[in-house]
Amino acid sequence: MRIPGGGMRSPVDVAVAAVVAALTGMDAWWNQPGTRQADGLTYLLLVVSVVAVLARRRRPVVVAVVCMAALTSWYALGHRGELLNLPSMVALYTVAVQSARRRTVLIGLVAVVWSAGLGWVAGGRSSAPVADMLWPAVALLLGEVVRGRRELLAEFAVREARAAADREREAHRRVQQERLRLAREFHDVVAHTIAAVNVQTGVAVAAFDRRPDAARAALASARASSRDALRELRATVALLRDAAPGDSIDPAPRLGQLDELVARTNGAGLSVSLHRDTGGRELPAVVELAAYRIVQEALTNVIRHADADAAAVSVTCGGDAVVVEVTDDGAGIGDHRRRLLVGDSSGSAGPGGYGLTGMAERAAAIGGRVQWGPVPGGGFRVHAVLPVAGGPP
Numbered sequence: 001m002r003i004p005g006g007g008m009r010s011p012v013d014v015a016v017a018a019v020v021a022a023l024t025g026m027d028a029w030w031n032q033p034g035t036r037q038a039d040g041l042t043y044l045l046l047v048v049s050v051v052a053v054l055a056r057r058r059r060p061v062v063v064a065v066v067c068m069a070a071l072t073s074w075y076a077l078g079h080r081g082e083l084l085n086l087p088s089m090v091a092l093y094t095v096a097v098q099s100a101r102r103r104t105v106l107i108g109l110v111a112v113v114w115s116a117g118l119g120w121v122a123g124g125r126s127s128a129p130v131a132d133m134l135w136p137a138v139a140l141l142l143g144e145v146v147r148g149r150r151e152l153l154a155e156f157a158v159r160e161a162r163a164a165a166d167r168e169r170e171a172h173r174r175v176q177q178e179r180l181r182l183a184r185e186f187h188d189v190v191a192h193t194i195a196a197v198n199v200q201t202g203v204a205v206a207a208f209d210r211r212p213d214a215a216r217a218a219l220a221s222a223r224a225s226s227r228d229a230l231r232e233l234r235a236t237v238a239l240l241r242d243a244a245p246g247d248s249i250d251p252a253p254r255l256g257q258l259d260e261l262v263a264r265t266n267g268a269g270l271s272v273s274l275h276r277d278t279g280g281r282e283l284p285a286v287v288e289l290a291a292y293r294i295v296q297e298a299l300t301n302v303i304r305h306a307d308a309d310a311a312a313v314s315v316t317c318g319g320d321a322v323v324v325e326v327t328d329d330g331a332g333i334g335d336h337r338r339r340l341l342v343g344d345s346s347g348s349a350g351p352g353g354y355g356l357t358g359m360a361e362r363a364a365a366i367g368g369r370v371q372w373g374p375v376p377g378g379g380f381r382v383h384a385v386l387p388v389a390g391g392p393p
Contacts, residue, residue, distance in 0.1 A: 036078035096143025306330025
């Protein structure tokens with residue numbers, strides 16, 4: 001339905017206007033004997049009130065003024081009735097629903113005074129117009145209650161939307177952390193073994209014609225190394241696919257397995273010495289895992305980038321920290337290692353720089369730190385300090 005100067009009215013607005021028109025029209029038509037009977041002016045005021053009610057959402061204050069003016073005109077013409085004030089009540093209710101509280105209080109005071117004065121004059125100044133003072137207050141109070149409830153629901157909706165956004169950000173953060181952890185884990189599992197296999201196959205190719213025994217031994221070592229890599233990958237994938245909630249999906253090598261790691265590295269043509277002294281102390285699993293992976297990555301870098309003949313691994317436990325150190329006698333800071341250092345210093349991995357970044361992330365995850373750089377006189381060193389206190393054994 002359209003009204004002049006307005007758009008389409010909602011079904012609720014039309015229904016409210018229809019109810020107001022029916023009840024107010026019946027009250028205007030039914031008059032006690034001796035009072036003014038309904039005429040054309042009476043129904044004109046009714047039409048004005050109903051049309052105003054249809055526009056109450058667009059101009060609530062103007063509609064309230066129009067309806068109160070129509071009510072005043074009915075009283076001035078001598079009409080009396082309990083429902084003639086219904087259009088004004090609907091208008092005042094809308095004012096309270098759509099206005100701020102301060103504005104509602106101000107309009108309420110004006111409406112109460114106006115209605116009380118109108119009732120007092122129409123009643124012959126014989127008694128206090130209590131009912132005429134109450135109905136505007138009731139309409140405004142009901143509108144204030146509805147407005148307050150709507151604001152409360154809107155606040156709840158905003159809070160829920162904010163909470164949902166926070167949950168989504170937290171879920172995204174956890175996914176990113178998990179992706180980094182998985183990438184780091186697969187890198188640690190694969191990189192060392194593949195680097196060793198690459199060196200061993202290179203030795204086999206070089207010795208294939210002149211030293212077939214050496215070539216055969218290198219290929220056997222490469223086969224054993226690749227078999228170890230496949231076993232670790234299968235274990236990791238199986239845990240990722242089948243782990244129950246709460247289960248750890250970390251392949252969890254411990255410091256006791258450093259001997260096997262050193263043996264595989266020696267098989268790649270690098271002479272590695274191992275010094276391990278934890279004083280018989282039981283270390284947390286996360287600390288042993290981080291220490292193992294740091295040693296593994298450091299040796300991988302030695303094989304791939306250092307052009308070294310020997311490396312030394314030291315893992316000692318002193319006080320509340322495990323100290324891991326890997327040194328080599330290689331090229332110190334050649335082109336490959338410059339790329340690694342650039343990758344670390346810029347905060348993102350450059351070519352080949354994921355391993356150093358992964359070492360730093362592993363150490364930081366348990367409150368430790370890793371430093372690396374060239375050694376005076378030649379060679380390269382990785383030094384990590386991993387705190388022991390607080391970790392679960």
